[in-house]
Amino acid sequence: MLKKLTQEQLNGILETAISLFGDRGVERVSVAEIAKQSGVSVGVIYKYYASKQELFEACLEHSLQKLDDEIEASVHDLEVGASAGRLLQAGFDVCREHPAYMRMYHQITGFGDVELQKKYAELIESRSAKRYTEIIRRAQASGIVRQDIDASMLAYFMDNLLMMMHFSAGCPYYEERYRVFCGGDSILDDTRIREAFVRFVEGALRAP
Amino acid sequence: MLKKLTQEQLNGILETAISLFGDRGVERVSVAEIAKQSGVSVGVIYKYYASKQELFEACLEHSLQKLDDEIEASVHDLEVGASAGRLLQAGFDVCREHPAYMRMYHQITGFGDVELQKKYAELIESRSAKRYTEIIRRAQASGIVRQDIDASMLAYFMDNLLMMMHFSAGCPYYEERYRVFCGGDSILDDTRIREAFVRFVEGALRAP
Amino acid sequence: MLKKLTQEQLNGILETAISLFGDRGVERVSVAEIAKQSGVSVGVIYKYYASKQELFEACLEHSLQKLDDEIEASVHDLEVGASAGRLLQAGFDVCREHPAYMRMYHQITGFGDVELQKKYAELIESRSAKRYTEIIRRAQASGIVRQDIDASMLAYFMDNLLMMMHFSAGCPYYEERYRVFCGGDSILDDTRIREAFVRFVEGALRAP
Amino acid sequence: MLKKLTQEQLNGILETAISLFGDRGVERVSVAEIAKQSGVSVGVIYKYYASKQELFEACLEHSLQKLDDEIEASVHDLEVGASAGRLLQAGFDVCREHPAYMRMYHQITGFGDVELQKKYAELIESRSAKRYTEIIRRAQASGIVRQDIDASMLAYFMDNLLMMMHFSAGCPYYEERYRVFCGGDSILDDTRIREAFVRFVEGALRAP
DNA sequence: GATGAATGAGAGTTCATTCAT
DNA sequence: TATGAATGAACTCTCATTCAT
Numbered sequence: 001m002l003k004k005l006t007q008e009q010l011n012g013i014l015e016t017a018i019s020l021f022g023d024r025g026v027e028r029v030s031v032a033e034i035a036k037q038s039g040v041s042v043g044v045i046y047k048y049y050a051s052k053q054e055l056f057e058a059c060l061e062h063s064l065q066k067l068d069d070e071i072e073a074s075v076h077d078l079e080v081g082a083s084a085g086r087l088l089q090a091g092f093d094v095c096r097e098h099p100a101y102m103r104m105y106h107q108i109t110g111f112g113d114v115e116l117q118k119k120y121a122e123l124i125e126s127r128s129a130k131r132y133t134e135i136i137r138r139a140q141a142s143g144i145v146r147q148d149i150d151a152s153m154l155a156y157f158m159d160n161l162l163m164m165m166h167f168s169a170g171c172p173y174y175e176e177r178y179r180v181f182c183g184g185d186s187i188l189d190d191t192r193i194r195e196a197f198v199r200f201v202e203g204a205l206r207a208p
Numbered sequence: 209m210l211k212k213l214t215q216e217q218l219n220g221i222l223e224t225a226i227s228l229f230g231d232r233g234v235e236r237v238s239v240a241e242i243a244k245q246s247g248v249s250v251g252v253i254y255k256y257y258a259s260k261q262e263l264f265e266a267c268l269e270h271s272l273q274k275l276d277d278e279i280e281a282s283v284h285d286l287e288v289g290a291s292a293g294r295l296l297q298a299g300f301d302v303c304r305e306h307p308a309y310m311r312m313y314h315q316i317t318g319f320g321d322v323e324l325q326k327k328y329a330e331l332i333e334s335r336s337a338k339r340y341t342e343i344i345r346r347a348q349a350s351g352i353v354r355q356d357i358d359a360s361m362l363a364y365f366m367d368n369l370l371m372m373m374h375f376s377a378g379c380p381y382y383e384e385r386y387r388v389f390c391g392g393d394s395i396l397d398d399t400r401i402r403e404a405f406v407r408f409v410e411g412a413l414r415a416p
Numbered sequence: 417m418l419k420k421l422t423q424e425q426l427n428g429i430l431e432t433a434i435s436l437f438g439d440r441g442v443e444r445v446s447v448a449e450i451a452k453q454s455g456v457s458v459g460v461i462y463k464y465y466a467s468k469q470e471l472f473e474a475c476l477e478h479s480l481q482k483l484d485d486e487i488e489a490s491v492h493d494l495e496v497g498a499s500a501g502r503l504l505q506a507g508f509d510v511c512r513e514h515p516a517y518m519r520m521y522h523q524i525t526g527f528g529d530v531e532l533q534k535k536y537a538e539l540i541e542s543r544s545a546k547r548y549t550e551i552i553r554r555a556q557a558s559g560i561v562r563q564d565i566d567a568s569m570l571a572y573f574m575d576n577l578l579m580m581m582h583f584s585a586g587c588p589y590y591e592e593r594y595r596v597f598c599g600g601d602s603i604l605d606d607t608r609i610r611e612a613f614v615r616f617v618e619g620a621l622r623a624p
Numbered sequence: 625m626l627k628k629l630t631q632e633q634l635n636g637i638l639e640t641a642i643s644l645f646g647d648r649g650v651e652r653v654s655v656a657e658i659a660k661q662s663g664v665s666v667g668v669i670y671k672y673y674a675s676k677q678e679l680f681e682a683c684l685e686h687s688l689q690k691l692d693d694e695i696e697a698s699v700h701d702l703e704v705g706a707s708a709g710r711l712l713q714a715g716f717d718v719c720r721e722h723p724a725y726m727r728m729y730h731q732i733t734g735f736g737d738v739e740l741q742k743k744y745a746e747l748i749e750s751r752s753a754k755r756y757t758e759i760i761r762r763a764q765a766s767g768i769v770r771q772d773i774d775a776s777m778l779a780y781f782m783d784n785l786l787m788m789m790h791f792s793a794g795c796p797y798y799e800e801r802y803r804v805f806c807g808g809d810s811i812l813d814d815t816r817i818r819e820a821f822v823r824f825v826e827g828a829l830r831a832p
Numbered sequence: 833g834a835t836g837a838a839t840g841a842g843a844g845t846t847c848a849t850t851c852a853t
Numbered sequence: 854t855a856t857g858a859a860t861g862a863a864c865t866c867t868c869a870t871t872c873a874t
Binding site for chain 4 (some may be wrong): 439440441443444522523524525526527528529530533534536537538541542545549562564565566568569570571572573575576577579580581583587588589590592593594596597598599608609612613615616617618619620621622624
């Protein structure tokens with residue numbers, strides 16, 4: 001096939017790569033495998049991405065963008081309990097459609113290259129930090145949320161809780177971990193856990 | 209030199225490997241480097257470990273054992289708030305001495321081999337799950353902890369919170385993430401975060 | 417753009433290729449680079465030249481033709497000393513305008529493919545051999561040049577001397593070599609060397 | 625074979641590489657081919673040479689050293705004509721045993737990398753320049769050699785002549801070129817050319 | 833039993849060549 | 854007819870593993 005790559009094929013490379021990278025990590029996936037599985041030649045991948053590393057980062061950014069889009073759409077009001085529930089659900093929705101996006105996010109946390117880890121931590125987390133801290137701050141101002149803990153710390157704890165829930169919905173280790181703690185179902189199909197999560201968060205945030 | 213490796217040398221291999229694997233991941237550390245840095249030959253490593261993979265798993269188990277020893281020593285009573293504080297501190301202590309142990313723990317979550325992930329999730333997490341669930345259950349029985357959420361779920365949320373705090377004390381991505389949310393210091397040197405953590409947990413666990 | 421390549425474009429390809437090949441050798445110049453730098457597509461180069469190798473040979477022949485034209489114009493009379501000076505100058509003139517032509521000539525001497533080397537040696541050198549031997553022979557007949565050495569050998573020595581001077585005017589290794597032997601200036605800007613050369617040749621050719 | 629490489633094998637790699645590089649140039653010889661032909665693995669070549677380039681340079685230096693050793697042994701007295709004959713012969717001798725050494729020398733003159741060319745030009749030629757210029761200078765002082773041409777220029781012309789003769793004894797293009805000028809035999813087996821060369825040089829050097 | 837040099841499969845990457853447009 | 858994206862063989866180099874010493 002010497003036709004120009006269609007947009008579909010281009011997407012195919014990305015999705016294939018995300019799927020493989022997400023499953024096994026950068027180091028254990030070869031460019032040849034990505035090429036074969038997405039039905040293109042090795043060479044053409046290097047036309048679009050200067051190196052395997054660059055392809056990997058493109059996959060990362062694609063995934064993070066998708067993740068962020070979903071999250072963004074789910075933050076509306078000051079009712080932090082409800083907000084938490086919606087944010088939880090938003091991540092779950094992505095994981096149901098594209099668990100690999102979540103796995104890509106998780107990949108960053110275990111990179112071999114520490115500088116890259118820091119770069120992406122800064123990039124990704126500062127957005128969430130700002131977003132959540134702001135919500136909490138306003139909720140504190142209106143008296144809905146406890147004021148004896150700094151907004152940024154509350155945001156941090158909140159995001160920690162959410163992050164773990166989301167990893168549990170897409171990353172094998174955490175999926176298994178969830179099962180070990182809470183029993184048989186996938187976290188995605190367990191309605192009890194969501195309610196419990198919202199209650200837990202509300203308890204943690206309300207004034208003592 | 210036809211002497212058998214001393215216990216010290218054997219430990220040296222393990223510690224060196226843990227340090228290197230923890231920093232850069234299995235794939236980016238060569239057996240030759242481990243051998244050189246621990247002052248033994250490549251060959252002898254293969255006498256004790258059948259493959260690089262097996263050495264890595266030995267490192268994993270060594271690290272997890274150490275981690276678990278510390279944690280074990282910190283769980284005594286039913287006062288869950290205080291317990292949480294002590295558990296938090298126990299992890300911080302290990303991280304100060306041997307951040308690589310914590311990093312090794314984190315490595316498992318991003319393994320290339322999913323089956324291995326599951327094996328270790330089962331191995332490691334079922335112990336924590338049992339431990340924490342039991343504590344919570346007793347605390348519920350004595351009315352200290354809310355009863356409207358299942359003990360196993362409370363344990364799960366609790367452990368999620370702890371896990372993230374500990375990763376933030378030893379794993380670069382999470383260290384940076386903590387800084388992004390809460391500002392300059394390392395989590396290890398920040399006393400405010402511990403108090404806040406205990407308060408947050410107490411709020412989350414007390415009856416509504 | 418469905419127009420046939422203009423003669424100008426065709427020449428552009430050749431000149432670009434000669435310049436690049438002359439600088440870096442066949443192996444270190446890609447067809448894509450030639451195409452880009454001469455403002456045509458890769459495909460069209462393959463319309464005019466069946467392979468990179470063939471393009472290279474075309475460059476070779478173009479260069480050799482140009483070189484030969486200059487030399488041809490400089491051989492008139494029997495006064496061998498003066499002739500030598502004029503031939504020297506002719507090569508210098510080309511080198512000043514198109515050092516790449518000289519470099520292409522030098523390229524042949526280091527080809528990977530020995531058969532091709534021989535083919536071109538035959539092609540190029542038999543012309544010079546004939547030309548110079550003839551001049552010398554006539555000069556011997558008229559007693560200007562020594563008769564105790566065979567005309568073809570004298571021609572050979574003469575051409576050796578000229579060849580080295582010309583390479584020193586266009587090929588980096590020999591340029592540097594000249595500087596090492598004779599000091600700072602480029603051979604092209606050194607008038608002393610020309611006089612010396614003519615004297616040296618005259619000494620070598622006159623009867624003992 | 626897992627035995628340590630013998631000195632013989634080590635030499636074998638070098639000689640094989642010199643032979644292949646000399647014939648076809650760096651770019652057209654693969655490390656795999658060198659390994660196969662010298663009966664070792666690819667890996668072991670990289671144990672001894674950090675890169676293909678480095679192996680090539682080692683080959684270069686080995687060849688140049690051998691060449692220089694022979695030349696060195698042939699320069700004794702002030703009788704420049706005889707000296708020239710001996711130097712000529714020295715090169716011929718090497719070419720008979722190891723034509724590849726001479727071809728390696730010639731390789732440098734056509735390198736892709738100009739900086740390397742210059743480095744080696746400096747390295748190699750400054751030695752010859754010094755050597756020959758000194759001989760000539762002394763011969764001028766004692767009146768044997770003409771004084772109307774600078775010693776360094778005479779040395780340069782002399783070395784030019786020698787270089788071409790030597791290339792004609794080992795490098796295919798120049799071998800062929802010699803045949804075109806002077807007829808059938810190899811320059812190595814032609815006794816007339818040596819006499820002629822000595823006479824030519826004597827004529828060129830004697831006072832006018 | 834310990835050594836560490838040798839092995840060679842397999843990785844990332846390039847680029848001469850093709851051919852649908 | 855000219856284009857230039859796609860192809861894939863072939864390259865350089867790495868490193869887990871072996872085994873003669």
